[in-house]
Amino acid sequence: MCTRHRQCGISLIELIMFIVIVSVAVAGILLVLNVTEKGSADPLIRKQALAAAQSLLEEVELQDFIPATGAVLVGTVTQGNRASAYHIVSEYNTFATTGIYTVDGTVPIVGLEKYNASVTVTPAALSNITAASGKAVLITVTVTDPQGNAVQVSGYRTAY
Numbered sequence: 425m426c427t428r429h430r431q432c433g434i435s436l437i438e439l440i441m442f443i444v445i446v447s448v449a450v451a452g453i454l455l456v457l458n459v460t461e462k463g464s465a466d467p468l469i470r471k472q473a474l475a476a477a478q479s480l481l482e483e484v485e486l487q488d489f490i491p492a493t494g495a496v497l498v499g500t501v502t503q504g505n506r507a508s509a510y511h512i513v514s515e516y517n518t519f520a521t522t523g524i525y526t527v528d529g530t531v532p533i534v535g536l537e538k539y540n541a542s543v544t545v546t547p548a549a550l551s552n553i554t555a556a557s558g559k560a561v562l563i564t565v566t567v568t569d570p571q572g573n574a575v576q577v578s579g580y581r582t583a584y
Contacts, residue, residue, distance in 0.1 A: 485513070489581060518544070540567070
């Protein structure tokens, strides 16, 4: 039972203030969750670009440095002749592709269609090997993800 001097319950103003404060707090928490989830795919995209770059670098590094005896060279590597023709490391210079393909593929790997890759092969000086000798090259592979961020990996190949 309520008396005149004591208040029982809450007033309308107190109720409205409670609702406003709780609403602001919930909106803040949801904003933080939205920003966190939005950025959570970025590491995946970067890892995919890095994996594609490392794979292409390994492909180039595994090619012969000097043409094998009797081998027929077809010139610059393209996506069309990448798997069907014999290539040496230097023929990958200026290779570029839109979409990431398997070596023998004619269709981009699902999910990697919007990635771009390019390769440069330049003479390099390495230990006691001079760049002018042509016995060592620096291979640089750049993969650009759909957001426009570039990932670059490099490796050396020598005539051994």
